[in-house]
Structures are given as structure tokens and as C-alpha cells.
Amino acid sequence: MGLVNHLSLEKNCKVVVILHEGEAGENFREYKEKVFDxxxxxxxxxxxxxxxxxxxxxxxxxxxxxxxxxxxxxxxxxxxxxxxxxxxxxxxxxxxxxxxxxxxxxxxxxxxxxxxxxxxxxxxxxxxxxxxxxxxxxxxxxxxxxxxxxxxxxxxxxxxxxxxxxxxxxxxxxxxxxxxxxxxxxxxxxxxxRVEQLFKQDSINEAEFENDREKQKLMTEYNSLNISLNFNQRLFDNISRRINRETLENLGFHYNTLSRNGAQDLADKLQELIRQHIKEKVSESSDFWDVGWWYRFGRQPNDTFKDYIEHAVKERKVEINTNLDIATISRVFIKFYQHGNENLEFCEAIQNIDKVNLKTIIWQSIEDEQDRKLYIHKILQHPAFGIKTVRFNDATKINNVTWSFLENTNVYCISIFSYHPFIVKSKRDEVRQWTLELLQERIIENSNTRASVESWLEHTDNLNTI
Structure with missing residues (x-):
């Protein structure tokens, strides 16, 4: 074994050993995996x-x-x-x-x-x-x-x-x-x-398999034209447990089946469960804001849920832009950092962040902490910060102002800009300045960061060249 190891490591030889393992000694069995590739x-x-x-x-x-x-x-x-x-x-x-x-x-x-x-x-x-x-x-x-x-x-x-x-x-x-x-x-x-969690997941999978088998029986019964008296209740019970696993086309079909069978009370309950599912998914991620995502195989005429999707998306946009959901905006920046996701649906909310919000975004947990500078770089690059907006000198957006005009046929309307000084600017310079301030604050909070922060700022000309 020593000779083989010497030839392989010291002499760079390729060594092939042919032997009867059953006749080999204990030392061979113990060391063979360390010696042979x-x-x-x-x-x-x-x-x-x-x-x-x-x-x-x-x-x-x-x-x-x-x-x-x-x-x-x-x-x-x-x-x-x-x-x-x-x-x-x-x-x-x-x-x-x-x-x-x-x-x-x-x-x-x-x-x-x-x-x-x-x-x-x-x-x-x-x-x-x-x-x-x-x-x-x-x-x-x-x-x-x-x-x-x-x-x-x-x-x-x-x-x-x-x-x-x-x-x-x-x-x-x-x-x-x-x-x-x-x-x-x-x-x-x-x-x-973790093991317990996976066992539970396995139990869930088993329940899903049973649910699938029951649905197959229901569809066989439906197509046989020989339907039992408790069909509507069984269909509702089955579909209500698999809403998140069905396409919206199928859910609409099951809703219509209950409605046509005269079980309107069950149809209404199913409709409410489906709407709640849509609302939860729309709130979960902007990935579900596209109506096309819900109808990958085409939408049937007079579909029951298309209008509700658009309504839920509209409500969610208003909610995000009104309440400035910083947790959601933080996830947006993580997605942009990881995947280059430039979802412009959040532009208005992103443009409305302040320094406190930015601090949360900058110092949130990322997958690889050594990439913190790259992450901050990505934040400053977000396209929402580059969109120019027209504002008055008091920073109010012009498109947020409601104007009232007094009609007078003898007086010409004079441009509002003649009397209200305004500027056209983007958010990026403001965000860059806040970032500099937050980095300086980090030095005060932890003096051991001074060398790394100051070196980075020197290298990037205070974040002007990143």
C-alpha cells in the first residue's frame, strides 16, 4: 500500500492493482479508499x-x-x-x-x-x-x-x-x-x-394522492351520465381541498357544474374559496398579477373569475403604493439583485421610499453576506430610481396635484408653470446620498467596519463610479 501511494503521489504514476479482495488483509480493507481513487x-x-x-x-x-x-x-x-x-x-x-x-x-x-x-x-x-x-x-x-x-x-x-x-x-x-x-x-x-417536517409533507402527499383518486371517480361518474344523489356535495368537498392544485379553467368548470346542477349554495361557497385563493396568490407575489398566468391554456368565454383577478390586482397595487409595504419592497430588491427582475409595477412605491425604508432594504439578510457591496450596487442601479419625475420645489409630484380652473371666456388660462417653479429629477441621487449616510452611520455603530467602508467609498468615488 505504501509503494502504491508513493508511485501515485511522488512519481505521478497511474497504478492498477488486481487482487482477490477476499484474501486481502485487514490493513488493505481499512486503507484502500484512502489510497485508491x-x-x-x-x-x-x-x-x-x-x-x-x-x-x-x-x-x-x-x-x-x-x-x-x-x-x-x-x-x-x-x-x-x-x-x-x-x-x-x-x-x-x-x-x-x-x-x-x-x-x-x-x-x-x-x-x-x-x-x-x-x-x-x-x-x-x-x-x-x-x-x-x-x-x-x-x-x-x-x-x-x-x-x-x-x-x-x-x-x-x-x-x-x-x-x-x-x-x-x-x-x-x-x-x-x-x-x-x-x-x-x-x-x-x-x-x-426537518425530518418531522418532511414526514408531515409525505402525509400531505398521501392525502393528495387519495384526493386525486376521488376526483378521478367523480369525473368518471360525471361522464357516465349515471350520477349519484350525493355527487354535488362530494364534488364540492373534493375540489375545495385541491383549489391550489387546479387550473382556473378547471375551477370554473366545477363551479359551473354545481351551479347548473342546482346546488347554488355549494357553488357560491366554492366561488368564495376560489376568490380567496386568487387574492392570496396576488398578495403573495407580483408573478400572479398577469391574467395570462392564470389562463395558460386559454380562457373560456364568459369566464367567471377573470374580472375578479383584475380587481384583486388593482386592489393589491393600491395597497402597496398607499401603505408602502416595506417587506414586499425588500423582496423586490432581492429579486432584482438575484435575477435582474425589473418589475415596474412597484416603481411608484420604490420611488416613495425614504431613508428609513432604505436602511431596512440595504441591511436585510442576503444569501451570501460577502456580496453585500454587489447588492448595494444593484439597489442603486434599480430602474425605478432612474425614472424622471416633475416636481414642485416643495418636492410634491405635479401629477399628484388636483387643479381647479375658473371658467371665464374673457380670460386666457396661463400656464401653471409660470407661477409654480418646478424641477425634473430622478430619485437616484437622493438614494445615493442616503446610502452614503447609512454607510457612515454603520462606521459609527461598528468602528471595525471603517476600513472596509472607507476603502470601498474611495474606490468608487463615493458610489459615483459603481
Whole structure:
């Protein structure tokens, strides 16, 4: 073993060792993984794996991984099984689908952690490429660069990895049980709260599966023209539990079905639940402000809910601009920083922020604290701050003023601008000045920040050249 290690590290040799592992000593079994980059078992490993795994329910997952990813190392599968049982022993109620999902996650993450050469990526790349929100949403943060050529190279590598993985797990994403799997693989104690949360989610999934089966029965009954007396109540009970999983077209269909069947009381209750769902989604994010988002497959004539969507969006815009919901505006800046999202629906609210609001926005938590300067840079670049507005000298917006004119046919109306001095300016200079003041205040609050703040301000000519 010492000779192999010497030849590999000191002489840069490629060493292949062929031996009968069953005849090897204890030292070999203990140190082989530290010395050898990869161990290949040159026999019918799959049959041995099947004997060792002894789990008929999940063996097809192991078999597909073995055949598509080419990993022959028995000890790899034994380690995977150990992690798998460590998770499922916490609950006997896990569904078959959840067990299969957990096992697939373990196999892929363990592969990258133990044998990174197979996919030619490390754990950081795996998490970045296959994060729940996708690569493009994280690319700027991952690379810390605006180099489009570099981004294209990363995307090409990600596509190559995804193609290899697709043979085993198409559309793989790091979500669900991923955090728990990583903790176990890296020998960190299991987060019991996280595990409990996932078990609850699994129970929710099981309830959804049952709900799906019941809906299928209802639709079969509907199309059979042989409908039971309690159909309307069963339909209402089923759809009211799946509103957030149905398209608006389907919800409108179910509402109309209840109404035509003479169950107007149930139709009205369902309509109220659907409207509440629309209002919640519109309040949650401006992504849901586009009527087209709700009708991805086209809107039926005389649709029941289109007007309500427009009404809910209008109310939400007024609410944000009137109350200046700083939590919402803070999320807008995070989205702009992360994804370049320039949603102009919030422009008026953004232009109305003051220094106190700006302080909340600047110092809110971001994913990578070392990028705080880049984040502040993005804030100052927001297009809403560049929009020019006409204001009087007292800072009142001209378009906010209500004018009253006395009609007199003998007097010509004189331009209001002749008597009310006004200026045309953007918010950016004001925001830049506030930012400078907030950075100076940060030095006073924490003197250890003086060097980093002052160095940055010198480098950017007091934020004029960022």
C-alpha cells in the first residue's frame, strides 16, 4: 500500500492493482479508499448487491442506478443502504413513492460525494446546477461574474451532467429530502425538526394522492351520465381541498357544474374559496398579477373569475403604493439583485421610499453576506430610481396635484408653470446620498467596519463610479 501511494503521489504514476479482495488483509480493507481513487469489483456485482440489499421493494432503483451510472462497488451500495435505513426508520408511514424518492436522492448525492469523477462535478456544483430554483437564477451568485462566456461554459457542463443523470433520474432537482441526505452523508446529526417536517409533507402527499383518486371517480361518474344523489356535495368537498392544485379553467368548470346542477349554495361557497385563493396568490407575489398566468391554456368565454383577478390586482397595487409595504419592497430588491427582475409595477412605491425604508432594504439578510457591496450596487442601479419625475420645489409630484380652473371666456388660462417653479429629477441621487449616510452611520455603530467602508467609498468615488 505504501509503494502504491508513493508511485501515485511522488512519481505521478497511474497504478492498477488486481487482487482477490477476499484474501486481502485487514490493513488493505481499512486503507484502500484512502489510497485508491476508485475500486472496481470485477464480477457479477448486481447479484451480490441484490443479496446484500435484501429489499425487494427498492431493489429496482438500485438496479437501474447500477445499469445506467456504471457503479460496481458493493461497499458504495452498502453505505447508501445504511443512510436510507437511517432515514426510513424514523417513520413506518412513509409512502412507497417517498421511499423511492429518498433512495434516488441518496444514490446521486452519495455518488457525487464519494466518486465525483463519474459525473465530473463536486457537491457545490451539484447543489448549484440542480437547485430547486434552477441554475439561471443562481448563476450570478455562483460565479460572482457577469462574464457571459463563462456562464455559457457552466451551462454546457450542467447540460452534460444532466444528460448523464437523465438515464437514471430525468429532471433531478435538489429538493425535498436533500438536506437530510446531505447531513447524513457528511456525518452531521440529523435535524429532527426537518425530518418531522418532511414526514408531515409525505402525509400531505398521501392525502393528495387519495384526493386525486376521488376526483378521478367523480369525473368518471360525471361522464357516465349515471350520477349519484350525493355527487354535488362530494364534488364540492373534493375540489375545495385541491383549489391550489387546479387550473382556473378547471375551477370554473366545477363551479359551473354545481351551479347548473342546482346546488347554488355549494357553488357560491366554492366561488368564495376560489376568490380567496386568487387574492392570496396576488398578495403573495407580483408573478400572479398577469391574467395570462392564470389562463395558460386559454380562457373560456364568459369566464367567471377573470374580472375578479383584475380587481384583486388593482386592489393589491393600491395597497402597496398607499401603505408602502416595506417587506414586499425588500423582496423586490432581492429579486432584482438575484435575477435582474425589473418589475415596474412597484416603481411608484420604490420611488416613495425614504431613508428609513432604505436602511431596512440595504441591511436585510442576503444569501451570501460577502456580496453585500454587489447588492448595494444593484439597489442603486434599480430602474425605478432612474425614472424622471416633475416636481414642485416643495418636492410634491405635479401629477399628484388636483387643479381647479375658473371658467371665464374673457380670460386666457396661463400656464401653471409660470407661477409654480418646478424641477425634473430622478430619485437616484437622493438614494445615493442616503446610502452614503447609512454607510457612515454603520462606521459609527461598528468602528471595525471603517476600513472596509472607507476603502470601498474611495474606490468608487463615493458610489459615483459603481
Amino acid at each position: 476508485e475500486v472496481l469489483v470485477l464480477d457479477d456485482s448486481l447479484s451480490i448487491i441484490k443479496d446484500k440489499i435484501s429489499d425487494i421493494e427498492t431493489f429496482p432503483i438500485y438496479e437501474k442506478f447500477y445499469q445506467t451510472m456504471g457503479v460496481r462497488n458493493l461497499r458504495f451500495y452498502q453505505r447508501v443502504q445504511k443512510i436510507y435505513h437511517e432515514i426510513i426508520k424514523h417513520s413506518s408511514s412513509l409512502s412507497k413513492l417517498s421511499k423511492e424518492e429518498i433512495l434516488r436522492q441518496i444514490l446521486i448525492i452519495k455518488l457525487v460525494n464519494d466518486i465525483p469523477k463519474v459525473l465530473d462535478i463536486d457537491m457545490k456544483e451539484l447543489e448549484t446546477y440542480f437547485s430547486e430554483d434552477g441554475l439561471d437564477d443562481r448563476l450570478d451568485i455562483f460565479l460572482k461574474s457577469d462574464d457571459e462566456a463563462l456562464k455559457a461554459t457552466v451551462r454546457t457542463k450542467k447540460d452534460a451532467v444532466e444528460e448523464k443523470l437523465s438515464k437514471f433520474y430525468p429532471n433531478f432537482r435538489m429538493e425535498g429530502w436533500t438536506d437530510v441526505v446531505i447531513e447524513l452523508i457528511t456525518d452531521i446529526n440529523i435535524d429532527d425538526d
